[in-house]
Amino acid sequence: xxxxxxxxxxxxxxxxQAGVAPPVAAPVAPASTAGGMRLxxxxxxxLGTVLGLLAAASIIGRVLRRSADTTLNPAMVKTFRxxxxxxxxxxxxxxxxxxxxxxxxxxxxxxxxxxxxFGLVSFWALREYITMTPTRRGDxxxxxxxxxxxxxxxxxxxGIGSYCFELYTTMIPVYxxxxxxxxxxxxxxxxxxxxxxxxxQAGLLICVYALSHAPALLSLQLHYSNGQPWVIDAQGTxxxxxxxxxxxxxxxxxxxxxxxxxxxxxxxxxxAEQINSSKTWEGVIGGLMSxxxxxxxxxxxxxxxLWEAPCIALVVSLAGFAGTMTMSAVKRDRGVSDYxxxxxxxxxxxxxxxxxxxxxxxxxxxxxxxxxxx
Amino acid sequence: xxxTAAVLSLAAKLLSGATVRWFECQPDPCQRVYFANHTxxxxxxxxxxxxxxxxxxxxxxxxxxxxxxxDFLRRYMAKTFNALxxxxxxxxxxxxxxxxxxxxxxxxxxxxxxxxxxRNTGEEMQEFKSGLYHLSxxxxxxxxxPVYIDNLNRVLPRGEFLPVPLLSSITIGxxxxxxxxxxxxxxLKRAREAVRRLKDI
Numbered sequence: 404x405x406x407x408x409x410x411x412x413x414x415x416x417x418x419x420q421a422g423v424a425p426p427v428a429a430p431v432a433p434a435s436t437a438g439g440m441r442l443x444x445x446x447x448x449x450l451g452t453v454l455g456l457l458a459a460a461s462i463i464g465r466v467l468r469r470s471a472d473t474t475l476n477p478a479m480v481k482t483f484r485x486x487x488x489x490x491x492x493x494x495x496x497x498x499x500x501x502x503x504x505x506x507x508x509x510x511x512x513x514x515x516x517x518x519x520x521f522g523l524v525s526f527w528a529l530r531e532y533i534t535m536t537p538t539r540r541g542d543x544x545x546x547x548x549x550x551x552x553x554x555x556x557x558x559x560x561x562g563i564g565s566y567c568f569e570l571y572t573t574m575i576p577v578y579x580x581x582x583x584x585x586x587x588x589x590x591x592x593x594x595x596x597x598x599x600x601x602x603x604q605a606g607l608l609i610c611v612y613a614l615s616h617a618p619a620l621l622s623l624q625l626h627y628s629n630g631q632p633w634v635i636d637a638q639g640t641x642x643x644x645x646x647x648x649x650x651x652x653x654x655x656x657x658x659x660x661x662x663x664x665x666x667x668x669x670x671x672x673x674x675a676e677q678i679n680s681s682k683t684w685e686g687v688i689g690g691l692m693s694x695x696x697x698x699x700x701x702x703x704x705x706x707x708x709l710w711e712a713p714c715i716a717l718v719v720s721l722a723g724f725a726g727t728m729t730m731s732a733v734k735r736d737r738g739v740s741d742y743x744x745x746x747x748x749x750x751x752x753x754x755x756x757x758x759x760x761x762x763x764x765x766x767x768x769x770x771x772x773x774x775x776x777x
Numbered sequence: 778x779x780x781t782a783a784v785l786s787l788a789a790k791l792l793s794g795a796t797v798r799w800f801e802c803q804p805d806p807c808q809r810v811y812f813a814n815h816t817x818x819x820x821x822x823x824x825x826x827x828x829x830x831x832x833x834x835x836x837x838x839x840x841x842x843x844x845x846x847x848d849f850l851r852r853y854m855a856k857t858f859n860a861l862x863x864x865x866x867x868x869x870x871x872x873x874x875x876x877x878x879x880x881x882x883x884x885x886x887x888x889x890x891x892x893x894x895x896r897n898t899g900e901e902m903q904e905f906k907s908g909l910y911h912l913s914x915x916x917x918x919x920x921x922x923p924v925y926i927d928n929l930n931r932v933l934p935r936g937e938f939l940p941v942p943l944l945s946s947i948t949i950g951x952x953x954x955x956x957x958x959x960x961x962x963x964x965l966k967r968a969r970e971a972v973r974r975l976k977d978i
Contacts, residue, residue: 543937
């Protein structure tokens with residue numbers, strides 16, 4: 404397993420030295436390179452390490468399935484394998500976005516591909532959410548605008564970048580939230596009006612607005628918390644926002660895993676039996692601790708210092724936990740176990756990103772206020 | 778024509794996010810009549826598009842002539858899906874739609890029919906029209922496949938022209954046949970129940 408990590412890391416190092424390395428900025432003004440996708444050496448090492456780990460996890464999954472004399476529960480092996488496959492998809496989506504943006508970094512100043520891919524994920528998550536939520540005939544036009552106006556518009560504004568910060572942080576909570584009840588009222592069906600409004604507002608807020616804060620990280624001009632530019636080598640190359648976004652997704656996803664593992668190992672006190680029977684206090688606290696240690700191990704890929712990283716990890720993990728609990732509550736209310744499809748029980752996009760949705764805004768705001776030029 | 782059909786069925790599948798389940802039965806190109814609940818204009822298109830390609834090529838949706846013959850676009854679409862158009866206004870004894878269907882089916886084609894006759898607006902399915910009974914009286918060899926279409930009425934409800942891309946599902950159940958000596962009402966009730974039953978699976 405360590406071999407795999409090591410070789411992939413070395414491969415990336417070699418690749419980076421052979422010319423994939425990003426253009427070197429002038430040492431005086433590293434911030435001027437902001438805009439467009441940059442992939443620095445550290446980001447590549449991080450991506451390579453995760454690639455190696457995923458490959459190792461896939462191999463372990465295969466071996467576990469093949470070996471008959473295992474003491475492990477076959478259902479657990481199956482969960483593990485489906486999880487690993489979901490991570491592969493997530494990883495592939497992120498990397499695809501990064502690479503396309505990197506290839507066109509001189510053409511577009513913004514990171515269009517990554518933002519578009521996040522937009523598609525939002526669209527799909529909202530689709531799963533609304534499918535699960537009963538709406539009435541009178542909501543049809545409102546839903547149309549929700550899917551085909553507000554969702555794309557939010558990502559267009561995020562794609563334009565910091566220039567539209569005020570707009571993309573207010574468009575959905577203010578204007579869409581006012582539009583939705585008004586449009587439903589005009590359609591003329593008063594039955595359970597407040598309930599229907601709340602359902603659509605909540606879906607748009609969680610699946611679209613909250614998640615869009617993750618790709619919004621790409622347009623920040625990052626620096627250290629003391630105001631010094633985030634420079635990673637002697638030539639004055641500034642660090643990469645893509646690396647920070649990847650760090651965030653990795654942190655939240657692994658926090659879920661840590662919570663699950665600690666819950667399985669030590670879990671005794673279930674937090675809310677009726678909402679989510681697998682979340683225990685032991686699991687959550689163990690997960691928080693593990694995430695904080697992980698963030699310290701990975702802080703070289705971010706502008707966070709050795710003590711700042713675990714503080715951020717603490718907040719992010721708590722938000723991720725809140726997301727999982729909230730979305731579990733919605734599922735229990737609807738009497739389903741997964742968002743997935745209408746009838747079958749396999750997990751959907753929203754099951755995978757619930758924690759990211761809740762953690763993205765808080766991570767974005769911490770980074771924006773303490774680690775970037777406003 | 779084939780390309781249009783492929784593009785349209787792909788678009789329809791993306792838009793409706795339909796999952797297809799064959800419950801206690803398998804796709805087979807033998808002669809069948811798929812009968813489904815009718816809630817949206819998209820029903821025939823989505824059901825047709827969700828069949829495997831070899832089966833799609835020998836399956837014809839039965840649709841109303843007064844709707845699908847109205848303008849160029851609809852006529853073109855009906856032609857693309859090889860739809861069998863039935864004149865609802867001029868039903869005559871010597872040229873009944875059942876005879877037309879049997880003639881057009883020949884010995885190769887399968888049909889998609891909506892025995893409720895028109896799209897239902899409420900939650901419950903309407904009573905079935907008698908066409909299905911007469912069809913299987915004349916062709917007792919046909920496999921009658923019940924199909925339940927779920928959630929498509931939310932994708933494109935009656936009277937709307939802009940779709941909302943929710944996820945829908947199509948469940949195809951095991952075939953039924955007309956029993957010997959079974960009367961019309963019993964058979965239609967049984968057929969309706971076969972469709973309704975798939976909702977809860």
